[in-house]
Amino acid sequence: METNDNDKSSVIVEVIDGGPLKITGQILLKDQKKDISDNSVEVLLCRCGRSCNKPYCDGAHKN
Amino acid sequence: MEREKNTYSGGRRYRNNDITVYWKPDACVHASYCYRELIEVFDPGRRPWVDMNGASTDRIIEVVNMCPTEALTWKWNDEEKNREISPDQTNHVIFRRPELLTEIEKAVQGNPVSVKIMMDGPIVIKGDFHFQYSGNNKEMKDGIISICRCGASNHLPFCDGSHRKIGFEDK
Numbered sequence: 709m710e711t712n713d714n715d716k717s718s719v720i721v722e723v724i725d726g727g728p729l730k731i732t733g734q735i736l737l738k739d740q741k742k743d744i745s746d747n748s749v750e751v752l753l754c755r756c757g758r759s760c761n762k763p764y765c766d767g768a769h770k771n
Numbered sequence: 772m773e774r775e776k777n778t779y780s781g782g783r784r785y786r787n788n789d790i791t792v793y794w795k796p797d798a799c800v801h802a803s804y805c806y807r808e809l810i811e812v813f814d815p816g817r818r819p820w821v822d823m824n825g826a827s828t829d830r831i832i833e834v835v836n837m838c839p840t841e842a843l844t845w846k847w848n849d850e851e852k853n854r855e856i857s858p859d860q861t862n863h864v865i866f867r868r869p870e871l872l873t874e875i876e877k878a879v880q881g882n883p884v885s886v887k888i889m890m891d892g893p894i895v896i897k898g899d900f901h902f903q904y905s906g907n908n909k910e911m912k913d914g915i916i917s918i919c920r921c922g923a924s925n926h927l928p929f930c931d932g933s934h935r936k937i938g939f940e941d942k
Contacts, residue, residue, distance in 0.1 A: 719899070719900040719901070720900065721901065722903040722904075723918070731896075733900070734883065737888070738857065738886070738888065739890070740888070753888075753920070755920060755922060756922040757921040757923070757939055758922070762941055763894070763920070763941075
């Protein structure tokens, strides 16, 4: 009998073409200084280097 | 230095006051990083071949983390400190040999996916997760990936170290 893996809160890391990194699920998000959040449901992380709100995406890649 | 319990199932272990280094001979591929980097500690011609007094704890951790296999792994002797290990500590036993963690350490660690924002560098993601990229869905089991944050990598979406060349800064 197989157990259903999907009922565990699985984490999805998605590279959005021409856009940010989208992570859904429970993660431990850390930067150098502190734990930013230990209970995130969804985060969008900047991949272009231009966000003014790093590490998060602020849409700057569109400009 | 106590000599008595330096064996365990699967290999040997070596301690100093801070950490324990585990040696699993079956897993060694002789990449030689250990003795090329730190012969004072890792000397294949000596018995025992690991001398934990040969260098600082920080330096030993640094070199153990270079081992490309699970032949050399390490953990803090203080259980509390094993609860929060960042993904760049690649050869901590949590990433390579979780069977060596105590029950307490395992229970606390659970299996969270850790996402670490490296200063002026990439996003390092570690754990069990689904990685979706260009229409592919790859199931990562105890995986680790490093995603470019500066936009300059030649291997997007992965980091290739270009952030240093372009002087990427978080500010």
